Amino acid sequence: MFRSVILRWLPLKHLKNESFLQISESGKDYTKKFWNTKRHISVSSISLKKRKSSEEKAIENQGKRVIRYAPKAGSEVVGIWRNMTVQEIANVLKKDVDHVYKALEFADKNSDTIYKKDTVIHNPQIIRDVIKISGCRFKIVARPDEEVEKEENKDAVPAPPAPPERLRPRPPVVCVMGHVDHGKTTLLDALRDTSVVDTEFGGITQHIGAFEVKLPSGEKVTFLDTPGHAAFSAMRSRGAHATDIVVLVVAADDGVMEQTLESVRMAREADVPILVAINKIDKPGVNIDKTMRALAQHGLVCEALGGDVQAVAISALKRLHLDTLVEALILQAQLMDLKADPGGYVEGVVIEAFVDPRTGKQATVLVQRGTLRKGCVIVAGNGWAKVRVLQDSAGASVLEAPPATPARVLGWREMPSAGDRVLEVESEKRANEVMKWRHNQRMKEKQESDQEAISIKESEHQTQYKQMLAQKRAMGRFRTRPDGPRQKMIQEDDHPTLSVLVKGDVDGSVEAILDILETYDEHDRVKLELVNYGVGQVTPNDIEVAQAFKAIIYAFNVECPPALAVEARNSGVTVKRHNVIYKLVDDVKEELSARVPLTQDEELLGEANVLQEFQVSDGKKKVPVAGCRCVKGSLVRNALYRVIRGQNVVFEGKLASMKHLKDEVTTIKRDMECGLRFEDPTFSVQPGDTVICYKMVDVLGKTNWDPGF
Structure with missing residues (x-):
């Protein structure tokens, strides 16, 4: 056997x-x-x-031979990947190729393959066996050359500066800035013979606009109209950085205001020249010299006062001295000798982005270099487009947009954000590559920020754990079990919360609203949560999100279709439409105030002076009674009382009895005397004490949030 x-x-x-x-x-x-x-x-x-x-x-x-091998625990761990060559295995093992050849005799003994340095091993089990035979452990990693390829920058970048011989003269880009209601849009209406100001809600500009104006002299100028309201500081900043000249509009009757100074600061940060237009000189009693002196106090010295800043007194409403302002603009542009390269790839900046219900995603692009034409593939921020339609500021279709020309672009696959840099790429494939790279970069940045937050949480947890551990060790054998039932793992948050969903007509307006909401700082009283935001009219998805989070939808300058309005009403979702930004903010403040918990406040009812203390019989006991005279208001039997002696409160509580002469009463009016017996029988009053009668009333809360305007 x-x-x-x-x-x-x-x-x-x-x-x-x-x-x-x-x-x-x-x-x-x-x-x-x-x-x-x-x-x-x-x-x-x-x-x-x-x-x-x-x-x-x-x-x-098996050929009469059985081999058993396994690496020991604690052995070196090497990284392997699919389709490794013999040389790559030797490199990760840090051994010569002969060692791998001998290991392959056992790992692949049934094969007739003749191995060389560049032989690719397609069977991953053979690679794993070679690593084990060599006494190492393994882990699966990515191929090193793939990691290098992933780190390669595939983003679109601007082209190098064009040589001087390719530059051609271009129109100037002029940004009109200033305080709200100082006449910026009225000035532009006068220059281009339109009436945009009549169509604006609330009499204020709430969008940044780009217009190409042909002056009487035949020259073209691109104007950027920026909002003057405090809420739109980001729009003003974009306008200042995309322009050649800043026209600072100052009303002669108001003078220098807060947003005027902010516009000056932004123009200086962008390093662009400033031309001052002193508006509303047609009003009676205005003082132009006073306005110029106020500007000089903030470092903007006009030529009339010996400085180098051109100042033109105008009346945009009456169209006075507009030709003088235009001449000053042309002179300043000629001194700057503005040129650009009309050839090559297109570069520009997104002035505004919005969604049209009929034509879809649109963006107003200010071309800064190259010529934008139909069919061009452009990328901007997180969006890209193959240009299908080009329109000018009046809405007419154009064939091309040379440098310093604003154009409305249709054909966006994904909508960009206002202020994004526009770059032309070779093809749609290249655009998709750029979008993928930018998406990966955003994910990496998000992972880094998340990792930082996780590290902070872990540090806090470790600190709490060490404190708890030290406390347990200090208690030793006297450690006791916690009283009561164990806390629930999940607790409902009953803190008052206002959830909002914001939809706006353009990206800049949504940005301004979000910037305002970020200034809210009373989360300990009422939480303000932004559940979603976007550009365009209200959609069914917005209704579903608002219903899930019990949120209010704020629609700014956009419509809510009638069918969706009925659906929202049936779902219990509130949709509030606004077309003036400060009215929207006031509405948010009202909703926050309505959610502030009720507080109790003291309401003074009356005041009395103690004349003398008496001892009266209550059964077999003697109890103290304060003889008082009401000197203010009235005393109420069931109210609360406070006794003040000097500067100190010596008693707070209720009454046990209130009598006038020998009768028990419920109210003592002014100048009447009474006897007051307090609930505490041990408390004794002294002549001269002051008795305060008051009651606690519920007071509606109100938010103290100040958005800055």
């Missing part, structure tokens, strides 16, 4: 800390029992028993 078994050691010098046991036998069935002593395998006993025929065939096919 038993057959002979031949045991012998196979010393392999190239293997690390491993020995192999080769078992040669002529029998078909076997079992073995062995133990491992340090680096060698010793056989204690071998008994052979009969097994299944399937195992017999398997052993015969």
Whole structure:
């Protein structure tokens, strides 16, 4: 029954800390029992028993040789990947190629493959066996060259500056800035013979506009109209950085205001020249010199006062001295010698972005270099477009937009944001590549910020854990079990919360609203949560999100279709439409105030002076009674009382009895005397004490949030 078994050691010098046991036998069935002593395998006993025929065939096919090997715990870990070459395996093992050849003799013994340095091993099991034979452990990693490829910058970048011989003269870009209601839009209406100001809600500009105006002299000028309201500081900043000249409009009757100074600061940060237009000189009693002196106090010295800043007194409403302002603009532009390269790839900036219900995503682009034409592929921020339609500021279709020309672009796959840099790329494939790279960069930045937040949370948790551990160790064997039931893992947050969903007509308006909401700082009283925002009219998805979060939808200058309005009403969702930004902010403040918890405040009812204390009989006991005279208001029996002696409060509580003469009463009016017995029988009054009668009333809360305007 038993057959002979031949045991012998196979010393392999190239293997690390491993020995192999080769078992040669002529029998078909076997079992073995062995133990491992340090680096060698010793056989204690071998008994052979009969097994299944399937195992017999398997052993015969293995060529009479069985090899057992496994790396030890704590061995070096190397990174491997699919389709490695022999040389790559040797590199990760930090050994020569001959070592890999010898390991492959055991890992791939049934194959006739002749291995060379550049032979690709497609079977991942063979790669893993070679690593194990070499006494190492492995982990799956990405191919190193793939990591380098991922880190390669695939973003679109601006082209190098054009040589001087390719530059051509271009129109100036003029940004009109100033305080709200100082006449900026009226000035532009006078220059281009329009009436945009009549269509503006609330009499204020709430969008940044780009217009190309042909002056009487035949020259073209691109004007940027910026809002003057305090809420639109980001729009003013974009206008200042995209312009060549800033026209600062100052009303002669109001003078220098807060947004006037902010516009001056932004123009200086953008390093562009300033031209002052003193408006509303047609009003009676205005003082132009006073306005110029006020500007000089803030470092803007006009030529009339010996400075270098041109100042023109105008009346935009009456169209007075507009030709003088135009001449000053042309002169300033000629001094700057503005030029650009009309050829090559297009570069520009997004002035505004919005969604039209009929034509879809649109963006107003100010071309700064190159010529934008139909069919161009452009990228801007998180959006890209293949230009389908180009329109001018009047809405008419144009074939091309040369430098310093604003154009409305249709054909956006994803809508950009206002202020994004516009760059032309070779093809749609390249645009998709740029979008993918930018998306990956945003995800990496998000991961870094999330990791930072996680690290802070972990640090806080470790600090709390160490404090708790120290407390437990200090208690020692006197440690007690916590009283009461265990806290629930999930607790409902009953803190008052206002959830809002913002939809706006253009990206700049949504940005301004979000900037205002970020200034809210009373989250300890009422939480203000922004659940979603976007550009365009209200959609069914907005209704679903608002219903899930119990949010109010604020629609700014956009419509809510009638069918959706009915659906929102049936779903219990409130949709509020506004077309003036400060009215929207006032509405948010009212909603916050309505959610502020009620507070109790004292309401003074009356005041009395203590004349004398009496001792009266109450059954068999003597109790103190304060003889008082009401000197203010009235005293009420069921109200609260406070006794003040000097500067100190000596009693607070209720009355046990109130009498006038011998009758129990409920009210004592002014100049009437009474006897007051307090609930505390041990309390004694003194002549000269002041008795205050008051009650607690509920007071509606009101938010103290100040958005800055």
